[in-house]
Amino acid sequence: MRFRRLPANLALLTSMLVTGAACGSPDEPRIVVTTNILGDVVTQIVGHEAEVSVLMKPDADPHSFGISAREAHAMQSADLVVYNGLGLEEGVLRHVDAARAAGAHTIEVGTRIGPMEYQDGDAAGTPDPHFWTDPARVITAVRLLTDEIVGQVDGVDAAVVRQRADAYAKQLSELDTRLAGRFAGLPAQRRVLVTNHHVFGYFADRYDFTVIGAIIPGGTTLASPSSSDLASLVTAIRTHQVPAIFADTSQPARLAEVLAAEAGFRVSVVALYSESLSEPDGDAGTYLDLMRFNAEAIIGGLSGNGR
Numbered sequence: 001m002r003f004r005r006l007p008a009n010l011a012l013l014t015s016m017l018v019t020g021a022a023c024g025s026p027d028e029p030r031i032v033v034t035t036n037i038l039g040d041v042v043t044q045i046v047g048h049e050a051e052v053s054v055l056m057k058p059d060a061d062p063h064s065f066g067i068s069a070r071e072a073h074a075m076q077s078a079d080l081v082v083y084n085g086l087g088l089e090e091g092v093l094r095h096v097d098a099a100r101a102a103g104a105h106t107i108e109v110g111t112r113i114g115p116m117e118y119q120d121g122d123a124a125g126t127p128d129p130h131f132w133t134d135p136a137r138v139i140t141a142v143r144l145l146t147d148e149i150v151g152q153v154d155g156v157d158a159a160v161v162r163q164r165a166d167a168y169a170k171q172l173s174e175l176d177t178r179l180a181g182r183f184a185g186l187p188a189q190r191r192v193l194v195t196n197h198h199v200f201g202y203f204a205d206r207y208d209f210t211v212i213g214a215i216i217p218g219g220t221t222l223a224s225p226s227s228s229d230l231a232s233l234v235t236a237i238r239t240h241q242v243p244a245i246f247a248d249t250s251q252p253a254r255l256a257e258v259l260a261a262e263a264g265f266r267v268s269v270v271a272l273y274s275e276s277l278s279e280p281d282g283d284a285g286t287y288l289d290l291m292r293f294n295a296e297a298i299i300g301g302l303s304g305n306g307r
């Protein structure tokens with residue numbers, strides 16, 4: 001009985017393998033995107049006009065995620081490789097370079113959206129890659145990605161892509177207006193941010209917040225604070241009477257909890273989706289949902305209603 005079942009199972013397995021291979025059929029336009037936030041943006045633009053492969057998993061850390069040898073190889077034959085750049089994807093940038101050397105067309109979005117430099121901390125003076133915290137810069141990214149997709153990816157319907165991009169840019173613009181209106185309800189002295197690392201510089205610039213400090217004093221999660229860094233941050237939290245510390249859903253909140261306890265008054269620790277989407281059915285399954293979630297969590301935390 002077992003032997004008679006085996007060929008059927010093998011046939012099923014074979015058909016699954018063939019189906020799997022067909023996902024990367026040479027005729028279908030294929031775009032590889034490193035981060036899941038840019039992956040969502042590109043998917044919103046292209047719809048079903050191209051296959052979009054996103055390398056970074058949900059709830060992951062863009063600074064540290066890695067990819068398989070198979071994924072690295074598949075980048076080399078993509079029609080377009082989209083990456084954040086400005087040093088963000090430290091585990092993947094060498095594979096982007098290899099794909100470019102192999103002839104793939106690549107686009108580093110971060111260099112083309114009007115990048116800012118870190119203002120303070122260990123990374124002061126170097127480019128800040130976290131531009132997606134400003135929806136206006138994401139609209140700029142949509143415009144340039146649309147031109148790249150239409151120009152570089154054979155087989156997409158340019159009219160469809162441009163129409164989708166316009167509709168998405170309109171949604172982003174509405175988000176931006178809505179957030180500005182929501183934050184206008186916060187008094188100026190409450191618009192203060194203490195975060196896991198320096199992730200909200202563009203957001204602060206866009207919506208008139210002040211970054212008081214970060215637990216990890218640099219621009220990446222791949223560093224550790226010294227005890228004197230933490231002591232001076234506690235002082236800054238006291239000076240500015242900071243009501244909430246914003247942790248990241250993909251990072252342990254232990255240091256944030258310690259700092260909050262050290263402050264000497266009630267400080268909430270509020271988790272944000274600062275640099276990764278959640279699973280699709282989570283609170284931040286898309287970039288628009290991520291920004292809406294973060295905005296309400298920031299308002300809640302700074303109003304003294306944090307969780």
Ligand SMILES: [Zn+2]
Pocket residue numbers: 063130197198199219220221275
């Ligand atoms: Zn970061």
